[in-house]
Amino acid sequence: MSLTDILSRMRGAERLAGRDEGSVTLVAVSKVQPLERVEAVLAEGHRVFGENYVQEAAGKWPALRERFGTVELHMIGPLQTNKAKVALDLFDAIHTVDRPSLAEKLARLAEARGTCPELFVQVNTGEEPQKAGVLPDEVDGFVARCRALGLPVRGLMCIPPEDEESTPHFATLAGMAERNGLTGLSMGMSADFEAAIALGATHVRVGSAIFGARDYG
Numbered sequence: 001m002s003l004t005d006i007l008s009r010m011r012g013a014e015r016l017a018g019r020d021e022g023s024v025t026l027v028a029v030s031k032v033q034p035l036e037r038v039e040a041v042l043a044e045g046h047r048v049f050g051e052n053y054v055q056e057a058a059g060k061w062p063a064l065r066e067r068f069g070t071v072e073l074h075m076i077g078p079l080q081t082n083k084a085k086v087a088l089d090l091f092d093a094i095h096t097v098d099r100p101s102l103a104e105k106l107a108r109l110a111e112a113r114g115t116c117p118e119l120f121v122q123v124n125t126g127e128e129p130q131k132a133g134v135l136p137d138e139v140d141g142f143v144a145r146c147r148a149l150g151l152p153v154r155g156l157m158c159i160p161p162e163d164e165e166s167t168p169h170f171a172t173l174a175g176m177a178e179r180n181g182l183t184g185l186s187m188g189m190s191a192d193f194e195a196a197i198a199l200g201a202t203h204v205r206v207g208s209a210i211f212g213a214r215d216y217g
C-alpha cells in the first residue's frame with residue numbers, strides 16, 4: 001500500500017456512501033515508524049499525522065515542522081494528565097479525552113492559553129476492561145460535562161475490540177454522536193477504514209497500511 005492507494009480507496013468509499021469526495025480526513029498514524037518513512041509521506045505532500053505518545057511526538061515533530069512547514073498533528077493515544085500541557089503545545093486535535101480529570105485539566109490549560117485543540121471523546125464501545133474510553137452509558141453525561149467546561153468537543157472516537165466485527169461499533173458511535181449533536185467521528189484503521197467511511201467517519205486513523213508494519217523491537 002501507499003499513501004496514494006489509501007487516498008484513492010478513501011475517495012472510492014466516499015463516493016459509494018454518497019458523501020462528498022475529500023470530505024474524510026486521513027490521519028496518517030506515524031507512531032514508532034522510522035523517520036525516513038514519515039519523511040517520505042511528508043514529501044508526497046501529506047500534512048495530517050497521528051501520534052500515540054507525547055514524548056515520541058515531541059522529539060520528532062518540531063524539527064519536521066521546521067523542514068516541511070505546517071503539519072496538523074492529532075493525538076490518538078492515551079493522554080496522561082501530567083502531559084496535557086506539552087500535548088496542548090504540540091497537537092491540533094486530541095482524540096482521547098476519556099475521563100473527567102483530563103477534561104478538567106484541559107479546560108484549565110485551555111483557558112490560560114486562550115486556545116484549545118479540537119477534542120474527541122473516546123468511547124469504549126466494547127466495554128473492554130483494559131481499554132480506555134468512556135463507557136457507552138456515560139457518554140451523554142460526559143459530553144455535557146466537557147461542554148459545561150467550555151471545551152470544544154468536535155466528536156467521538158472509538159477503537160473496536162480486536163476480535164469483533166467493527167461495523168456494529170462504528171454504527172453505535174455514529175448514533176451516540178448524532179444524539180449529542182456532534183459532527184466528528186474518528187473511527188476506522190488500516191483494516192476497516194472503508195467500512196468506517198460508509199458509516200460516517202470524518203477522520204480515519206491509518207498507520208500500517210501507509211507506512212508498513214510497526215517494529216516495536
Ligand SMILES: *Cc1c(COP(=O)(O)O)cnc(C)c1O
Nearest residue numbers: 029076189190205206207208209
Ligand atoms: C496505532 C493506531 C492506529 C493505526 O493502526 P493501523 O492498524 O496501523 O492502521 C489507529 N488508531 C489508534 C488509536 C492507534 O493506536
